[in-house]
Amino acid sequence: MPHKFNAARRDNITKQKQRVTNWSEYNEGLRQRGDLTVWISKDALGLWSAPPRTTRGDQRKYSDLAVEICLTLGVVFKQPLRQTQGLMRSIAGLLGVEIAVPDFSTLSRRSSGLTLRATQKPGGGKPVHLVVDSTGLKIFGEGDWLEEKHKIKRKRRSWRKLHLGLDFVSGEIVCCDLTKDDVGDPTALPDLLAQVDGPVDLFLADGVYDGEPISELLATRFGSPIDVTIPPPTNAILSPNAAKDPTERDWHVAEIAARGRMAWQKATGYNHRSRAKLSWAAGKQLLGRS
Template sequence: MPHKANAARRHHIPRPKRRVTNWSDYNEALRQRGSLTVWFTDEAIVAWKAAPRTTPGGQPHYSDLAITTALILRAVFRLALRQTEGLIGSILQLLGLDLPVPNFSTLSRRAQTLDLPAQARITGGAIHLLVDSSGLKLSGPGEWLVEKHGTSRRRSWRKLHIGFDAVTGRIVASILTDRDVDDASQVEPLLDQIAEPVELFLGDGGYDRTGVYTTLDERHPDAKVIVPPRADAVFSATADTEPNQRDRHIQAIAGKGRMAWQRDSGYNERARVEGQFARWKQVIGDQLRFHSDGARATEVAIAAQVLNRMLDLGCPNSVRVA
């Protein structure tokens, strides 16, 4: 709406102004994101060829690390598979290495079954887990086809679920599902990807489900759960004698209002996971380019690794100035 109702009487909160205090280091980190030496490492060159196979069957030419390196370059520079093949070939030629180059069909086939190793955390300790979901479009006919020829198309997309560690700023879990999958049902699969203890779990109202609280109580009984109850939420049967975390949230909202509860409980920290989705779609893109579910799952896992690697190169430290 161009003009909202009662705009003159609405409470306008000015956007805070921040200043980056480590601009020189962050500027260098931004330049390093485009350096081939960051993404095409010596470890990948050493382990380029696959280990000899001891079981019956054909012998693979390329290790999983070689395929992963190629797919990482594809994600970083937004290349097609044939362009990725050309880039890998030119890099090996410039380095004077006599190594085979995986062709585009090999990359497409291996992406469907690629086994990616778990990412190690930079710092130990408990995780402050922020969860949310967003949509990623599937490749297909664009708006020009619809406008030019009058064809109709259904907007197809998949739902990306991520778990974001507020302590380190890294994506620690990611899952790709169909668009009609409930967010709360993916909490357990996300926790399956996390080996460290979860100290804080924070999600929006879509995670206000009994199954979410039950799963967290079983796996991380000491975790603090901050999920806004629904507007018609009721107390549990033991609220008078032994209130649970959800009961205390309902009591706080009833006593001082939802806005005050958000401020006092730390729920506003959840906005950081929204920034992760904005970063994902700006750096990686807002669509999936593979055409099979297995390859798309690999594409999402590769994208999470890319964003974490960029974060390891350097991130801005900002302070509020107004």
């Protein structure tokens, strides 16, 4: 990013030297990154036990909420089921709450048929500011040990492409689709947009979505008032009818030619795509290798 800002005068910029002088504050800031605060609300404690059964069968001891909380903590801290049970038991002891912790066999059995509760979407039906992008997911197969033991040839690593649509105002993922690695982003966009229920005011995407077919798709799906922000390529030119009936893409091309691409990004809010990138990177870091 700094190279884009200073491209015209890069050869005249002296090398900057940064020196840390407030070591105590710097070290304390690094230590605070490891701080951990966990609490269980009173509402969750009240719903920890399963409600009375109204049909035939054994009475369950733990509610779906209790199992969901335990499994969520296990995924976040990358713990197997036995360690998840111990983690939840230690948290209950530190908080001083009298709750029974599900054992690892209960977590394993209940996880297969667990129905997650639907969360209320933030925003109250307000129009979505949609950011669309894709990221690659690697499929792991046999490891080096299995290859050495059985003398088998390692299979070619395969990938899947995860297409995501994020509302950068609320941070909620509103649509997603998993395809093979040979499916292009514009090809997967119609199925992705079909999952969006409410209206969309703003559509942000990178230059791979540039083109008239995508503009027509967005206008048909969400209506013409939608604000589409897609960066045109560096060699983009105005349409033949730009003087009489300019399109939104013509406006972007003219703004970039007049003010520069960085000024255009600030004016249109295109930089908000970085927030989506950070959210997806955090999600991949959370899931890790599986």
